[in-house]
């Protein structure tokens with residue numbers, strides 16, 4: 001079956017095209033079954049080096065569940081949240097029977113999301129979609145939820161990223177990200193800044209900060 005196309009460009013819709021317009025069911029279909037995010041794996045390796053093999057993770061805006069499934073595979077308990085209920089119709093059927101009692105899924109908007117105290121807050125490609133008027137409060141809740149010695153893993157989108165001008169998005173400069181992480185020891189801080197290839201459906205300029213950080217005790 002041909003890929004769906006929209007707009008004037010005939011190149012296929014990719015995950016980023018669905019993200020741009022916040023078509024989350026389209027996004028879930030485009031990324032279904034993809035590998036866990038590198039930031040999650042780096043955080044889990046860091047816990048492993050400390051002898052922490054499992055704990056409680058909150059997967060903020062878990063989507064179709066690529067990171068949640070990895071956490072469950074490694075024995076973690078997971079509270080997976082997402083604003084779109086279809087996320088969990090993709091996730092639950094792929095959760096092994098033996099892991100089902102370690103997963104709680106919650107459909108909730110960022111603005112209403114209570115984050116329990118936990119070892120890891122994982123927010124993969126989630127924070128840019130928090131409305132600016134809610135961002136400071138949401139970040140405060142994330143920081144409060146991570147136990148001392150626990151970790152944050154995820155992405156911030158930079159102020160030079162093309163999507164910074166879209167309404168309702170939260171992007172930060174490198175300096176602002178560093179300020180947000182002031183209570184943490186930074187273990188991974190990789191800035192990715194690049195242009196898409198011109199033949200893509202809607203090429204964009206990306207500026208992403210990939211972060212893993214350990215909350216100071």
Ligand SMILES: C[S@@+](CC[C@H](N)C(=O)[O-])C[C@H]1O[C@@H](n2cnc3c(N)ncnc32)[C@H](O)[C@@H]1O
Pocket residue numbers: 019024027031037060061062063064066081082083084087108109110111123124125126129130
């Ligand atoms: C780019 S996807 C990232 C999903 C997943 N973490 C990943 O790495 O693939 C952004 C996610 O944010 C969720 N989302 C968007 N707006 C939201 C909101 N206001 N409240 C809660 N979740 C939201 C979407 O449903 C989607 O799953």
